[in-house]
């Protein structure tokens with residue numbers, strides 16, 4: 114098949130497409146995607162979560178190859194980091210990073226068969242084109258402790274288009290202290306041929322009531 118890239122990822126339509134794409138991409142994701150593009154979003158989410166006093170146990174949503182877990186560990190997060198992702202192939206790469214306690218293969222848009230034990234819920238690059246929309250938030254609230262801190266990146270291009278503002282308004286009785294900060298997703302010198310080189314994300318932070 115053609116080498117997987119961001120344009121394929123953004124065009125995903127079904128969980129089956131997603132599993133296939135990431136099975137093909139898992140081995141080269143860190144080098145071909147993250148390193149070449151200067152993918153700084155996991156570091157941005159980790160920094161926001163830690164600056165806000167986020168603590169463990171923390172769940173990394175759409176953990177992929179584990180770049181956000183590595184960033185949290187690098188900032189000195191003390192306690193367990195778990196990861197959840199639809200793609201077992203990506204989780205195999207995350208396991209090699211050595212910073213996750215447990216890695217769970219599951220679809221976060223569906224009710225999760227997990228205990229409500231998390232003091233932190235983080236995510237980078239998963240709430241984006243072709244991936245997870247605001248329907249992914251309620252199942253995560255169900256497994257978070259009261260007072261748990263959320264730091265989730267949402268690609269700026271899907272924020273309004275996927276209906277995040279209205280979905281968050283509808284969750285007003287379950288979340289508190291909502292803030293948004295806009296950050297660049299990549300820091301490599303922009304390639305004029307790459308339509309996504311200067312894309313931004315919103316880091317959405319709130320606590321579970």
Ligand SMILES: C[S@@+](CC[C@H](N)C(=O)[O-])C[C@H]1O[C@@H](n2cnc3c(N)ncnc32)[C@H](O)[C@@H]1O
Nearest residue numbers: 175176177180198199200203220221237238239
């Ligand atoms: C662009 S990658 C981001 C991975 C990692 N967080 C990072 O920043 O490098 C998006 C990840 O979301 C996962 N994903 C997509 N849809 C999902 C769903 N419904 N439930 C769980 N994970 C999902 C994919 O398998 C993929 O690993």
